[in-house]
Amino acid sequence: MVDKVNLAAAFATFSDHWNPRVAGDINNFQVKLVKFDGKFDWHHHVAEDEMFLVVAGRMKMGLRSGDVIVEPGEFIIVPHGTEHCPEAIDGECHVILLEPNSTRNTGNVETEKTRNALERLV
Numbered sequence: 001m002v003d004k005v006n007l008a009a010a011f012a013t014f015s016d017h018w019n020p021r022v023a024g025d026i027n028n029f030q031v032k033l034v035k036f037d038g039k040f041d042w043h044h045h046v047a048e049d050e051m052f053l054v055v056a057g058r059m060k061m062g063l064r065s066g067d068v069i070v071e072p073g074e075f076i077i078v079p080h081g082t083e084h085c086p087e088a089i090d091g092e093c094h095v096i097l098l099e100p101n102s103t104r105n106t107g108n109v110e111t112e113k114t115r116n117a118l119e120r121l122v
Helices: 007-011
Strands: 021-026 029-036 050-063 068-070 075-078 084-100
Touching: 007 029, 007 050, 007 084, 068 075
Parallel strands: none
Antiparallel strands: 021 029, 029 084, 050 068, 050 075, 050 084
C-alpha cells in the first residue's frame, strides 16, 4: 500500500522536542520528523551523512567552520565525520531528517537527548 504523509498533520501528532519520529522508510534510509527548541549537543556521525530540511521555523547549524542559517524550504547536508550542533532560533523549528536507518540522533555522544529506539508515526 502506498500512503501519503501530510506534514502539518504529522507534526501536530507530537509536541516534544529533540525526539525524532520515523515517518517513512526508503531502502536503508529513514524519513524522520523532529521538532527543535533551543540548542542540541555537539556531535558527529562516524559513517552517516544527514540531511536537515526545515519545514517551519529557522535553524542554525553550528559547524566548527562557521554557522549556517537554514530557513523554511531550505536544507543542509552534514557529511559524516563533521562535528555539528543544530539549534532552533526564534522559537520552535520543524525539521525533516533524511538519514540512514542506523543513525543515532546524538551520534558519537550519549546525553539525555539520546534516543536509541524511535517511535513511528505510521
